[in-house]
Amino acid sequence: MSKRFRILIFIFLCMQLSIVYAQDADAEWTNINYEFMQLHQAGKFDQAMVVAQKSLEFAEQRFGPDSIHVATSLNNVAGMYERKSEFSKAEPLYKRSLAINQAVLGSSHPNVAIIAHNLAGLYAAEADFGKAEPLYKQALQIRESALGPDHPEVAITLNNLAGIYDKQSNYREAEPLYYRSLKILVKVHGADHPSVATSLNNLAALYVATGNYATAEPLYKRSLIIMTKALGPNHPALVTNLKNLAALYRATNRDEEAGLIENQAARILALQRR
DSSP states (O other): OOOOOOOOOOOOHHHHHHHHHHHHHHHHHHHHHHHHHHHTTTTOOHHHHHHHHHHHHHHHHHHOOHHHHHHHHHHHHHHHHHHHTHHHHHHOOOOHHHHHHHHHHHHTHHHHHHHHHHHHHHHHHHOOHHHHHHHHHHHHHHHHHHOOOOOOOHHHHHHHHHHHHHHHHHHHHHHHHHHHHHHHHHHHHHTTOHHHHHHHHHHHHHHHHHHHHHHHHHHHHHHHHHHHHHHHHTTTTTHHHHHHHHHHHHTTOHHHHHHHHHHHHHHHHHHHHH
């Protein structure tokens, strides 16, 4: 029921590298990665995968198998495989990228946190929580140290770590992490930001799972208000919030209220099919 926000960050060091070294190979690799980013942002994922693989092949030939260029390209190719749920292909690429980043940049570098976070997310998607947890904790420790305890990337990692505890019904561990993530997001983005709505939704879902409907209901309602204000009343992203609130009403024997909310969700979905 809860709506997770998990990001896949594609490391983009090429501009910095091009400025520092100003070499032809760096410039060409930069251009390849820029093309990849444009295709990815445009939703042209098949073409983006071809270009990401081209970037990796170029980096290995021109910079060597253990270069940070290769680590960056490995992460990007892994991300594309993960997007297609080809986890067995993504995992070794993430692991190799992580090893290179640790060797070249040091174990406390923010780039290490990015790869650890991505690999943790892959394991979480496979429900391999035993592998995901230490990687999320590693990413959290690095980000708190390098970026500060109130950075939005810290909030994201807190949320995702809470999520794997939540999925294992370890609500005592999950709850304070969700709350801390929410507090950071409000501080950084303001109380009416969509990321705050997602965080509220996750926390509400935890309370529903524990039968604490009275605490969950205002959180769901606040989340819905924020999303409606940010996206408009007919945006498809509202459907999850509406269904969650309707399910709470059903669970508390308020079928008439639930029906009204369910009808609202159905109307939004119908609009999308036109």
